[in-house]
Amino acid sequence: MSKKHPIISVVGSSGAGTSTVKNTFDQIFRREGIKAVSIEGDAFHRFNRADMKAELENRYRAGDQGFSHFSFEANELGELERVFRDYGETGKGKTRHYVHDDIEAERYGTAPGHFTDWADFEGGSDLLFYEGLHGCVVNDAVDLAGLADLKIGVVPVINLEWIQKIHRDRAQRGYSTEAVTDVILRRMHSYVNCIVPQFSQTDINFQRVPVVDTSNPFIARWIPTPDESLVVIRFKNPRGIDFPYLTSMISGSWMSRANSIVIPGNKQDLAMQLILTPLIERLVREAKRA
Ligand SMILES: Nc1ncnc2c1ncn2[C@@H]1O[C@H](COP(=O)(O)OP(=O)(O)OP(=O)(O)O)[C@@H](O)[C@H]1O
Numbered sequence: 579m580s581k582k583h584p585i586i587s588v589v590g591s592s593g594a595g596t597s598t599v600k601n602t603f604d605q606i607f608r609r610e611g612i613k614a615v616s617i618e619g620d621a622f623h624r625f626n627r628a629d630m631k632a633e634l635e636n637r638y639r640a641g642d643q644g645f646s647h648f649s650f651e652a653n654e655l656g657e658l659e660r661v662f663r664d665y666g667e668t669g670k671g672k673t674r675h676y677v678h679d680d681i682e683a684e685r686y687g688t689a690p691g692h693f694t695d696w697a698d699f700e701g702g703s704d705l706l707f708y709e710g711l712h713g714c715v716v717n718d719a720v721d722l723a724g725l726a727d728l729k730i731g732v733v734p735v736i737n738l739e740w741i742q743k744i745h746r747d748r749a750q751r752g753y754s755t756e757a758v759t760d761v762i763l764r765r766m767h768s769y770v771n772c773i774v775p776q777f778s779q780t781d782i783n784f785q786r787v788p789v790v791d792t793s794n795p796f797i798a799r800w801i802p803t804p805d806e807s808l809v810v811i812r813f814k815n816p817r818g819i820d821f822p823y824l825t826s827m828i829s830g831s832w833m834s835r836a837n838s839i840v841i842p843g844n845k846q847d848l849a850m851q852l853i854l855t856p857l858i859e860r861l862v863r864e865a866k867r868a
């Protein structure tokens with residue numbers, strides 16, 4: 579926790595929608611006049627694309643079939659922890675970008691599959707915003723959840739997550755369905771061991787659930803739309819959450835448990851703004867007081 583320089587950590591698997599959710603956070607920051615600096619989890623991969631391929635082949639030959647981008651060892655989590663800690667203490671830090679495709683290559687002037695150089699955060703920010711795979715990891719080596727002040731999980735049910743990943747990786751990153759399926763299978767071990775435990779560390783999870791048939795995600799022709807889904811919102815600590823206010827403001831919503839509400843999928847943006855704005859505003863207010 580770093581009250582003076584707060585950190586928001588949004589975690590989700592590959593294709594879960596953390597980059598999409600960042601747009602909602604950006605709207606809140608803009609409306610509330612909050613200056614945020616952002617980091618992407620992929621910036622903390624340990625290897626560029628070619629080195630990762632070589633590392634995978636070496637490990638595969640040595641009998642390790644569980645290694646993938648989801649594994650702790652494939653990422654510089656110690657470095658990420660240092661960035662979280664330094665930002666919490668000083669409001670300063672650095673990041674870089676992992677370039678996935680031609681559009682990002684154009685934007686950053688670096689070829690796909692490579693990292694940009696590290697660059698310092700702009701000064702005078704109100705908070706640090708992280709989105710990616712590992713921002714709430716707690717293991718023998720790091721405690722990232724312990725350094726973040728607001729922790730959000732973006733967790734579609736798994737069939738939907740796969741559909742989202744397959745469609746995004748095909749449309750934007752140039753992979754075939756077979757190649758993405760292969761990656762999903764290879765990552766399953768570390769999905770269970772490295773990604774999923776984080777959703778018990780998060781303060782709020784947003785779980786999108788399709789209400790159309792997704793029983794074969796590998797042949798789905800399009801991503802179920804917001805109108806074709808519900809979102810389950812689960813609060814780790816429901817104390818202080820005004821559920822009657824939320825369910826009255828979000829039409830079609832209801833409480834499914836004492837700490838959970840369900841909303842129509844097309845109300846996710848509204849729900850996030852209603853829920854997150856006061857929490858973010860409080861973080862920034864307390865930081866200024868500190
Ligand atoms: N609520 C949503 N409704 C419809 N489509 C969505 C929703 N959220 C995400 N998607 C779609 O799912 C795909 C993956 O989303 P996104 O790129 O945000 O994932 P990500 O978690 O950032 O993945 P990665 O970490 O691998 O970059 C995109 O095509 C996006 O448009």
Ligand SMILES: O=C(CO)[C@H](O)[C@H](O)COP(=O)(O)O
Pocket residue numbers: 591592593620623627647676678691711751
């Ligand atoms: O989105 C991802 C993880 O969040 C990518 O799978 C990862 O960044 C590696 O990309 P690539 O295999 O295309 O080099």
